[in-house]
Structure formats: structure tokens, C-alpha cells
Amino acid sequence: MVRYSALDRTFAALSDPTRRDILDRLAQGPATLGELAQPYDMTLPGLMKHVRVLEDAQLVVTEKKGRTRECRLGAEQLDDAAQWIDAYRRRWERRLDRLEGYLERQKGAPR
Amino acid sequence: MVRYSALDRTFAALSDPTRRDILDRLAQGPATLGELAQPYDMTLPGLMKHVRVLEDAQLVVTEKKGRTRECRLGAEQLDDAAQWIDAYRRRWERRLDRLEGYLERQKGAPR
Numbered sequence: 764m765v766r767y768s769a770l771d772r773t774f775a776a777l778s779d780p781t782r783r784d785i786l787d788r789l790a791q792g793p794a795t796l797g798e799l800a801q802p803y804d805m806t807l808p809g810l811m812k813h814v815r816v817l818e819d820a821q822l823v824v825t826e827k828k829g830r831t832r833e834c835r836l837g838a839e840q841l842d843d844a845a846q847w848i849d850a851y852r853r854r855w856e857r858r859l860d861r862l863e864g865y866l867e868r869q870k871g872a873p874r
Numbered sequence: 875m876v877r878y879s880a881l882d883r884t885f886a887a888l889s890d891p892t893r894r895d896i897l898d899r900l901a902q903g904p905a906t907l908g909e910l911a912q913p914y915d916m917t918l919p920g921l922m923k924h925v926r927v928l929e930d931a932q933l934v935v936t937e938k939k940g941r942t943r944e945c946r947l948g949a950e951q952l953d954d955a956a957q958w959i960d961a962y963r964r965r966w967e968r969r970l971d972r973l974e975g976y977l978e979r980q981k982g983a984p985r
Contacts, residue, residue: 768891770891770894771889771890771891772889773889774885774886774888774889775885775886775889777885777955777958777959778882778883778884778885778886778889779882780879780881780882783881783958783962786962787962787965790962790965790966790969791965791969792969836966840963840966841959841962841963844888844959845956845959845960845963847888847894848888848952848955848956848959849956851894851897851898851901851952852951852952852956854898854901854902855901855947855951858901858902858903
């Protein structure tokens with residue numbers, strides 16, 4: 764009964780350093796699978812697994828061009844992930860503010 | 875040869891909706907494992923697995939208090955995760971700006 768939301772797939776895709784590296788590389792421009800594989804001590808099938816995870820998360824799009832496959836950044840631009848983190852931090856900061864207010868009032872209260 | 879960095883653990887911990895829910899709940903204040911389990915159709919051991927993943931990522935701290943275990947938010951406040959996403963988006967936007975500049979110049983160039 765496991766349902767994977769877009770946010771699950773985004774965070775899971777980002778949880779691997781090779782996949783974060785691939786995104787960094789593609790932020791500079793499109794690259795073929797062979798070009799992406801170059802910096803890593805990794806087989807092409809190994810790299811393709813990572814690319815597929817990024818494709819599932821819509822972070823990367825691939826397109827067959829002749830005998831190569833070109834990869835570029837996809838539609839998902841991490842906005843939802845950034846929003847989730849920001850909202851969480853705001854809630855947590857509000858809680859800290861409330862706690863601080865409470866401690867201040869305790870200090871001011873007669874003993 | 876797999877090495878898990880703090881960032882890997884943070885993103886992996888955030889890739890599950892139950893774990894994101896638990897963080898949301900704890901942003902409102904500490905809770906026991908039993909209290910955390912209540913909203914879910916989940917056994918206590920099932921919930922504890924999620925809590926352990928959050929503990930490994932330093933997103934949650936747990937402490938035995940008598941017969942219960944209290945959970946609260948930990949030291950890791952998602953700053954690194956937010957910074958990674960922000961830096962990535964900036965690089966990607968810079969690339970789009972460059973691309974736009976290039977297309978503008980092409981338009982202005984004599985045919």
C-alpha cells in the first residue's frame with residue numbers, strides 16, 4: 764500500500780551524491796550518457812540506473828539522438844522540495860519563538 | 875564502497891511521507907513514541923523504524939523517560955539540504971539567463 768508522491772521521488776533522487784553530481788553537471792548544459800559517465804569509476808549500466816531515478820523524479824529528461832542518448836534537466840525544478848523545507852523551518856522557528864516568549868515570561872514572573 | 879554523507883541521510887530521511895509528518899508533528903513540540911504512532915495505522919515497531927532513520931539523520935533526538943521514550947527535533951535543521959537546493963537552482967537559473975542572452979543575440983544578428 765506504498766504510494767510514492769512526487770516529493771518522495773524528489774528527495775529520494777537527491778539522497779545520492781552521484782545523482783546530485785549529475786544534476787550539477789547538467790545545470791551547465793546537456794550531456795550524453797557517455798559524457799556523464801566519464802568522471803566516475805562506474806559502468807554505463809550503473810550510471811543509467813542513476814539517470815533513470817532522476818528521470819522518474821522528472822529532474823532529468825533523456826532523448827535518443829542517433830547512437831547516443833542526450834540528457835538534460837527536466838521540468839521539476841525542486842520548487843516543491845524547497846517549499847517543504849522552508850515551511851518546516853518556519854514552523855520550527857515559530858515554536859522556538861513561542862518557547863523563548865514563555866521562558867521570558869517565566870523569568871519575569873514572581874517566585 | 876558506499877559512503878553516506880550527512881546530506882544523503884537528510885534527503886533519504888525526507889523521502890518518506892510518514893517521516894515528514896513526524897517532523898511536522900515534532901515541530902509543534904516533543905511527543906512520546908505512542909503519541910507519534912496514534913494517527914497512523916502502524917505498529918509501534920514500524921513507527922520506531924521511521925524514528926530511527928530520523929535519528930540517524932540527526933533530525934530527531936529520543937530520550938528514555940520512565941516507561942516511555944520522548945522524541946523531539948534534533949540538531950540538524952535542514953540548513954545543508956536547503957543550501958544545496960538553493961545553490962543548484964541558482965546555477966540552473968544562471969544557465970537559463972546565459973541561454974536567453976544567447977538567443978537575444980541570435981535574434982539581433984544579421985541573417
